[in-house]
Amino acid sequence: MKKNNGLIITCVLTFAIFVGCGQKTADQLPESQEAKQLLQGIWSDEETENLVFQMRGDSVYYPDSTSMPAYFRVYDDTLYIGSSARYHIEKHTGHLLWFKGGDGELVKLVKGDGEEEQETFEKNKAQILSLTDVLKKDTVVSYNGNRYHLYVAINPTKYKVVRHTLNEDGLDVENVYYDNIIHLSIFQGDHQLFSRDFRKQQYQQRVPAQFFDQAVLNNMEYSNADEKGLHFNVSLCTPGDASCYLIEHVVSLDGQLSTELIEY
Numbered sequence: 001m002k003k004n005n006g007l008i009i010t011c012v013l014t015f016a017i018f019v020g021c022g023q024k025t026a027d028q029l030p031e032s033q034e035a036k037q038l039l040q041g042i043w044s045d046e047e048t049e050n051l052v053f054q055m056r057g058d059s060v061y062y063p064d065s066t067s068m069p070a071y072f073r074v075y076d077d078t079l080y081i082g083s084s085a086r087y088h089i090e091k092h093t094g095h096l097l098w099f100k101g102g103d104g105e106l107v108k109l110v111k112g113d114g115e116e117e118q119e120t121f122e123k124n125k126a127q128i129l130s131l132t133d134v135l136k137k138d139t140v141v142s143y144n145g146n147r148y149h150l151y152v153a154i155n156p157t158k159y160k161v162v163r164h165t166l167n168e169d170g171l172d173v174e175n176v177y178y179d180n181i182i183h184l185s186i187f188q189g190d191h192q193l194f195s196r197d198f199r200k201q202q203y204q205q206r207v208p209a210q211f212f213d214q215a216v217l218n219n220m221e222y223s224n225a226d227e228k229g230l231h232f233n234v235s236l237c238t239p240g241d242a243s244c245y246l247i248e249h250v251v252s253l254d255g256q257l258s259t260e261l262i263e264y
Helices: 002-022 033-039 115-123 200-206 209-213
Strands: 041-045 051-056 059-061 070-075 078-081 085-092 096-100 106-111 135-143 146-166 172-188 191-198 216-226 229-237 244-251 257-263
Touching: 033 070, 033 085, 041 115, 051 115, 135 216, 146 216, 146 229, 172 229, 172 244, 191 244, 200 209, 200 216, 200 229, 200 244
Parallel strands: 172 216
Antiparallel strands: 041 051, 041 106, 051 059, 059 070, 070 078, 078 085, 085 096, 096 106, 135 146, 146 172, 172 191, 216 229, 229 244, 244 257
């Protein structure tokens, strides 16, 4: 029995090594230096003459200030950009580049290195975006003969959230945003009933993983008061999109917190 187990393990390891050797990732493939050199420069749409990107060194730069630069390489007839995007090259010369975009449409580009185009790329350097400035809300609520003072502070952080989108040229681009931390304090007179920081990570098990990875902790709003306590709605949103999850927090009148996903 032991011999059979050893044989099975050996076969599995041999198969894994064989598969690993036969399936190389894009980073392991030999790069076409000649094609990469031909790509150096500024490329515009053949019909509209709109700037699409600039290839400089090993990086792709975009003409807008929201799309982050990405690493690129060429292998065979495929252009790889960033960690996962790949585009089949249909035609490539010193001044022409045709490839299939992420939406399946044929992208036709021409090269031009004018001073005006160069200035556009130098001026519109990519920035990390913050959806909010520091935002503070101060609310007084009366319930059942008691007054409650509510403080909400939305604080931008340096934690980065990367969102992938297809731009108008059918290219997968990365937009990077700063996430927020939201602080909530509740006072009943001089007594601090509740105080806590809320971070995106505490909602990870309540929303789909794909949504969570590209979402930002967006806002907290006071809703109402009842026998259960003080109700607050927190929104977790995808930047630049209408997709949000709404999560309700209830702080009981003795300072205990409960949480429930209430809306998409």
